[in-house]
Amino acid sequence: MYHIISIRDFERSDLDYLLDxxxxxxxxxxxPGMLDxxxxxxxxxxxxxxxxxxxxxxxxxxxxxxxxxxxxxxSSIVKGETLADTIRVISSYVDAIVLxxxxxxxxxxxxxxxxxxxxxxGDGAGQHPSQTLLDLYTIRQSMPVDGxxxxxxxxxxxxxxxxxxxxxxxxxxxxxxxxxPGGLEMPANITLELxxxxxxxxxxxxxxxxxxxxxxLYVTRSQRERFPDSASYYNVASSYRxxxxxxxxxxxxxxxxxxxxxxxEIDPAVDCTPYARYFEQARNGVPVxxxxxxxxxx
Amino acid sequence: MSRKDPSGGLLVSPIKNGTVIDHITAGEAxxxxxxxxxxxxxxECLSIATNVESKRMGKKDIVKIENRELRTExxxxxxxxxxxxxxxxxxxxxxxxxxxxxxxxxxxxxxxCPNPGCITNTNEPVASTFEVLDKxxxxxxxxxxxxxxxxxxxx
Ligand SMILES: [Zn+2]
Numbered sequence: 001m002y003h004i005i006s007i008r009d010f011e012r013s014d015l016d017y018l019l020d021x022x023x024x025x026x027x028x029x030x031x032p033g034m035l036d037x038x039x040x041x042x043x044x045x046x047x048x049x050x051x052x053x054x055x056x057x058x059x060x061x062x063x064x065x066x067x068x069x070x071x072x073x074x075s076s077i078v079k080g081e082t083l084a085d086t087i088r089v090i091s092s093y094v095d096a097i098v099l100x101x102x103x104x105x106x107x108x109x110x111x112x113x114x115x116x117x118x119x120x121x122g123d124g125a126g127q128h129p130s131q132t133l134l135d136l137y138t139i140r141q142s143m144p145v146d147g148x149x150x151x152x153x154x155x156x157x158x159x160x161x162x163x164x165x166x167x168x169x170x171x172x173x174x175x176x177x178x179x180x181p182g183g184l185e186m187p188a189n190i191t192l193e194l195x196x197x198x199x200x201x202x203x204x205x206x207x208x209x210x211x212x213x214x215x216x217l218y219v220t221r222s223q224r225e226r227f228p229d230s231a232s233y234y235n236v237a238s239s240y241r242x243x244x245x246x247x248x249x250x251x252x253x254x255x256x257x258x259x260x261x262x263x264x265e266i267d268p269a270v271d272c273t274p275y276a277r278y279f280e281q282a283r284n285g286v287p288v289x290x291x292x293x294x295x296x297x298x
Numbered sequence: 299m300s301r302k303d304p305s306g307g308l309l310v311s312p313i314k315n316g317t318v319i320d321h322i323t324a325g326e327a328x329x330x331x332x333x334x335x336x337x338x339x340x341x342e343c344l345s346i347a348t349n350v351e352s353k354r355m356g357k358k359d360i361v362k363i364e365n366r367e368l369r370t371e372x373x374x375x376x377x378x379x380x381x382x383x384x385x386x387x388x389x390x391x392x393x394x395x396x397x398x399x400x401x402x403x404x405x406x407x408x409x410x411c412p413n414p415g416c417i418t419n420t421n422e423p424v425a426s427t428f429e430v431l432d433k434x435x436x437x438x439x440x441x442x443x444x445x446x447x448x449x450x451x452x453x
Contacts, residue, residue: 006441008441082420082421082422082423083417083420083422084422084423084424101417102415103415103416103417103420104413104415104416104417104439104440104441105416105417105418105437105438105439105440106417108417108438108439109417109422109424109439112424123417124415124440125415126415126440126441127441189433189434189443189445192433
C-alpha cells in the first residue's frame with residue numbers, strides 16, 4: 001500500500017514522477033471520471049479550511065466523493081477514542097484517508113493501523129508533504145529546480161513547510177539561503193541533515209543581503225504565538241516584511257512564494273509585481289493533490 | 299570473572315549463576331540497571347561496584363545479577379549508556395558465554411520521545427520508536443533527534 005507520510009520517504013525520482021503526473025492533471029490531460037468509484041475520508045482534527053477544500057476539489061475533479069469531519073466534529077467523535085481505533089474503523093468505510101492532526105507523527109501512526117492508503121495533510125509541527133510538492137511544482141513551472149538559489153525567510157525554527165521544502169530541495173543540488181530572526185533560526189539538526197545530504201546552506205543576517213542572489217524567495221508565515229509579546233512580534237514582522245523597495249536589482253526570474261494565508265509578511269503592493277507567485281502556488285494545490293489521490297488509489 | 303581478577307574479584311564476590319556486566323562506563327551502573335528494568339523492588343540479588351580501577355578504562359563500574367541470564371535484546375540496550383560493556387553469563391561459577399554489546403538499529407519502547415507534541419507521548423497504542431544514527435536517536439514518528447541525556451529518557 002502506498003502512503004504519503006513524509007517528504008523523507010521520497011527519492012528524487014518519486015518526486016519527479018508525482019510532479020509530472022500533477023502537470024498532466026493541470027493541463028487537463030486526464031479522464032475526468034477516473035476516481036468515480038472511490039470515496040475518500042477527509043479527517044481534519046485541526047482546522048485548515050484551505051488544505052481541506054483543496055483535497056475536496058481535487059477529489060471532485062477526478063469524479064470521486066469525499067466524506068469528512070471538521071475539527072469540531074472530530075474532537076467530539078474521538079472523545080475517549082484513540083486515533084488508532086478511529087483509523088481502524090474509518091478505513092473500513094473508504095478507499096483512502098486524508099488526515100490532518102495536531103500531533104507530530106499522527107500520520108505515520110495512522111498508516112500503521114489503516115487498511116487503506118493514508119495521505120498526511122499536516123501533522124502538528126511535523127510534515128506536510130502535499131504542501132512541499134506543490135511548492136516544488138510551482139518552482140518547476142518556471143525553471144528547472146536543479147542548482148538554483150532558494151532563500152527561506154521568516155520563522156525557520158517552527159516553520160514546518162520550510163523544513164520539508166529544504167529537505168526536498170536537497171535532492172536537486174539547490175543552494176539554500178536562510179534568513180531568520182534571532183531565536184527563530186533553522187534548528188541545528190535540520191541544517192546538519194541538509195549538509196549531510198550534500199546541500200550548501202548559507203545563513204544571512206537580513207533579506208537585503210541575500211535577495212539579489214536568489215531565484216526563489218520562500219516566505220513563511222510568522223506565528224504570533226511564537227513571540228513573547230505583540231510588540232516583539234510586530235518588530236520582527238516589520239523587519240522581515242517584503243516590500244517593493246527590496247526588489248530593486250533582483251534577478252528577473254525571481255519568484256516569491258508563500259504558503260498562505262499571509263499575515264503581513266508580504267506587502268500587498270508586491271502582489272502586482274511579476275515576482276509574486278503565491279496565488280499561482282495556492283492554485284497548484286489542486287493538480288498536485290489530484291496526482292497524490294490518484295496515485296494512492298489507482 | 300575469576301578470583302584472580304583484582305579489579306572485580308576483591309570488591310564483589312563471585313556469583314554462582316547469573317550475569318556479570320563488566321566494563322560499564324564509570325558512573326553508569328545505576329542507569330544500566332534502570333535500562334534493564336531492574337529497580338529497588340525487583341527480586342534479583344544484585345552487587346554493584348562503581349569507580350573500580352581499570353587498566354583499560356581508568357575507572358569502570360561492574361554489576362552482578364544473580365540467577366538471571368540477560369537476553370540479547372536486553373543486553374543491547376546497555377550499549378546506549380556503556381558501549382564498551384562486556385557481558386559474562388555465569389553458570390556454576392564458570393563463564394559460559396562472553397559477549398560485547400551492540401547498539402541495535404531500532405529501539406522500540408526503550409526511550410521516551412522528548413517532544414511533547416509527539417504522537418508516541420499520547421494514549422495511542424504505539425511504542426516509541428527510534429532509529430539509531432551516529433549523530434543520535436531519531437524518532438521515527440516526529441523526527442526528533444536525541445543527542446544526549448539518554449539515561450533520563452529511558453522508559
Ligand atoms: Zn517523537
